[in-house]
Amino acid sequence: MRNTWIFYRKEMLEMLRGYKLLWIPVVFMILGIMQPISAYYMPEILKMSGDVPPGLLESYTLPGAAEVMAKSLGQYGVIGLLVLALSAMNSFAGEREGGTAELVLARPLTPLAAASAKWLAQLTLLVLSLGLGAAGAGYYITLLIGPLPWSAAVSASALYGLWLMCAVSLTLLFSACLRAPAAAFLSLAAAGGLALLHTLLPRPLRWSPAALPKLSAEALLRQEYTSYAWVFPVLSGIALIVLCFLGASLLFDRNKLPRF
Amino acid sequence: MPPLLQVSGLYKVFHGQSSVDGISFDMEQGRCVALLGPNGAGKTTTLRMLAGLMNPSRGRILFEGNPIGDNYRRQIGYLPQAPAFYNWMTGEEYILLASRLSGMGGKAAAGHAAAVLERMGLQDAARRRIGGYSGGMKQRLGLAQALVHSPRLLLLDEPVSALDPIGRREMMELLRDIGKETSVIFSTHVLHDAEEVCDDIIMMNKGRIAEHGTLTSLRAKYNRPVIILRVEEAEEARLWLETLQTRSFILESRLEADGSLLLKVDDIASARSVILREAAERAIPLLRFEAGTLSLEDVFMEAVGG
Numbered sequence: 001m002r003n004t005w006i007f008y009r010k011e012m013l014e015m016l017r018g019y020k021l022l023w024i025p026v027v028f029m030i031l032g033i034m035q036p037i038s039a040y041y042m043p044e045i046l047k048m049s050g051d052v053p054p055g056l057l058e059s060y061t062l063p064g065a066a067e068v069m070a071k072s073l074g075q076y077g078v079i080g081l082l083v084l085a086l087s088a089m090n091s092f093a094g095e096r097e098g099g100t101a102e103l104v105l106a107r108p109l110t111p112l113a114a115a116s117a118k119w120l121a122q123l124t125l126l127v128l129s130l131g132l133g134a135a136g137a138g139y140y141i142t143l144l145i146g147p148l149p150w151s152a153a154v155s156a157s158a159l160y161g162l163w164l165m166c167a168v169s170l171t172l173l174f175s176a177c178l179r180a181p182a183a184a185f186l187s188l189a190a191a192g193g194l195a196l197l198h199t200l201l202p203r204p205l206r207w208s209p210a211a212l213p214k215l216s217a218e219a220l221l222r223q224e225y226t227s228y229a230w231v232f233p234v235l236s237g238i239a240l241i242v243l244c245f246l247g248a249s250l251l252f253d254r255n256k257l258p259r260f
Numbered sequence: 261m262p263p264l265l266q267v268s269g270l271y272k273v274f275h276g277q278s279s280v281d282g283i284s285f286d287m288e289q290g291r292c293v294a295l296l297g298p299n300g301a302g303k304t305t306t307l308r309m310l311a312g313l314m315n316p317s318r319g320r321i322l323f324e325g326n327p328i329g330d331n332y333r334r335q336i337g338y339l340p341q342a343p344a345f346y347n348w349m350t351g352e353e354y355i356l357l358a359s360r361l362s363g364m365g366g367k368a369a370a371g372h373a374a375a376v377l378e379r380m381g382l383q384d385a386a387r388r389r390i391g392g393y394s395g396g397m398k399q400r401l402g403l404a405q406a407l408v409h410s411p412r413l414l415l416l417d418e419p420v421s422a423l424d425p426i427g428r429r430e431m432m433e434l435l436r437d438i439g440k441e442t443s444v445i446f447s448t449h450v451l452h453d454a455e456e457v458c459d460d461i462i463m464m465n466k467g468r469i470a471e472h473g474t475l476t477s478l479r480a481k482y483n484r485p486v487i488i489l490r491v492e493e494a495e496e497a498r499l500w501l502e503t504l505q506t507r508s509f510i511l512e513s514r515l516e517a518d519g520s521l522l523l524k525v526d527d528i529a530s531a532r533s534v535i536l537r538e539a540a541e542r543a544i545p546l547l548r549f550e551a552g553t554l555s556l557e558d559v560f561m562e563a564v565g566g
Contacts, residue, residue, distance in 0.1 A: 006361055010346075013349075017348040098344050099340065100346055102313060102344070103338070103344070103345070103402075104361060106311045106333065106338040107333055107334075107358065107361040108334050108361065108362060256314075257308070
């Protein structure tokens with residue numbers, strides 16, 4: 001426990017000195033804020049571009065606050081995921097290939113403690129980025145569009161965050177046994193494949209973590225939200241994360257030294 | 261009381277090829293052991309297994325009679341061949357991280373870190389980023405992190421091989437000091453370094469122990485009298501050298517690269533008188549005649565069968 005905490009502080013310091021703790025939240029905020037701003041100024045933007053067929057501008061209605069919030073969160077599904085995977089891909093692989101793992105793991109730091117610290121650091125980064133991004137989006141939505149159901153927004157963000165954490169955990173798993181680029185590619189492919197499968201077979205896969213983004217949007221769009229559809233995706237998402245975490249610490253134990 | 265370290269029947273197989281092929285040795289507290297061998301002898305693999313970074317394919321390692329575990333890691337200091345640090349940290353931060361990971365409390369860690377950095381001559385660079393350190397400074401930082409938690413056993417992998425002559429000199433002096441305080445195993449392919457600081461020598465070749473003993477016992481064991489001869493370029497001299505090689509008192513002869521002949525003999529007194537008499541009778545133009553014993557370098561070559 002003690003070593004997990006010491007190593008966690010080292011991970012956070014590394015993120016701070018590498019400016020990850022700055023630029024990733026900034027990217028998330030920009031992504032989140034862009035949606036309400038572009039929705040609000042859409043008529044203006046269209047007018048500026050000229051050649052707007054008559055009648056189009058009159059028929060434009062500002063989307064509802066909840067809908068814009070859902071779209072804001074949806075932005076994180078592609079670029080947000082990419083940014084997080086690229087930032088996590090070096091987590092284990094960099095330490096192993098660079099040789100820094102050899103030195104710290106010769107100490108009483110167990111691979112499990114190191115993996116816990118790394119996982120917690122990624123979780124901190126995700127919560128910070130998503131929290132700031134969603135808060136920024138929510139602020140502009142209430143400012144420009146209208147009142148936002150805050151509790152629904154929070155649970156929608158949490159559901160989306162769980163999906164993102166699944167992808168980050170996959171990246172960590174692959175990073176523990178492969179080189180960084182391969183880890184990023186495979187985890188993105190796995191997350192993308194899971195999402196695609198869910199789109200193709202929504203009913204048989206409604207329990208899978210890939211259903212989380214859709215559930216997140218539904219949490220915002222349907223005000224009285226009574227169905228318990230979220231139980232299984234949340235549980236399976238947590239199970240996926242736990243499996244990835246345990247797998248990562250096991251693989252890191254076996255791959256402490258640079259591969260040759 | 262069991263010895264500090266007992267290694268028995270250690271094997272490591274990579275992709276069907278054995279890198280360490282069944283080595284066993286015991287090490288007493290307070291000794292300094294040199295692991296000597298050419299490149300590819302299995303020294304690094306052995307040290308990595310001793311540091312608990314690699315699991316042996318077979319065999320076991322006992323530290324004071326106990327299998328190695330977390331408690332063991334607290335008591336060892338390890339310096340790999342090319343230590344890599346977090347370049348974004350300062351030297352001081354790294355040493356603090358290292359000592360705290362080894363279980364030291366905040367105050368003790370700070371005190372030890374300052375002391376060990378000063379001892380390694382890094383006190384002025386302590387607050388600079390490691391990324392800007394020179395190779396020699398990184399090696400000294402590596403030694404500092406291996407020493408900061410006062411380990412009972414130090415494992416050093418080629419600590420001087422990558423250094424320039426000055427850095428090497430400094431490092432050897434530090435090692436000699438450290439060898440007086442704690443038990444050290446260090447690997448090297450330079451025989452001279454081993455002779456300089458160590459009590460015991462383990463010669464490794466192709467994953468096996470070729471020879472193991474104290475420096476003096478190895479010298480005594482291989483204390484074979486040798487005669488080194490060198491003559492001027494002349495036909496009769498060359499022929500005489502060739503006939504010499506077949507005499508009964510000569511065990512082995514070897515023509516060196518510089519043209520001198522090295523003869524291992526069984527009885528130095530009679531060999532010397534025969535050679536000198538013949539040389540005088542035939543008016544051989546001798547350039548050099550030297551009677552002595554085998555150097556450790558020759559012992560090494562003999563032991564590894566080079």
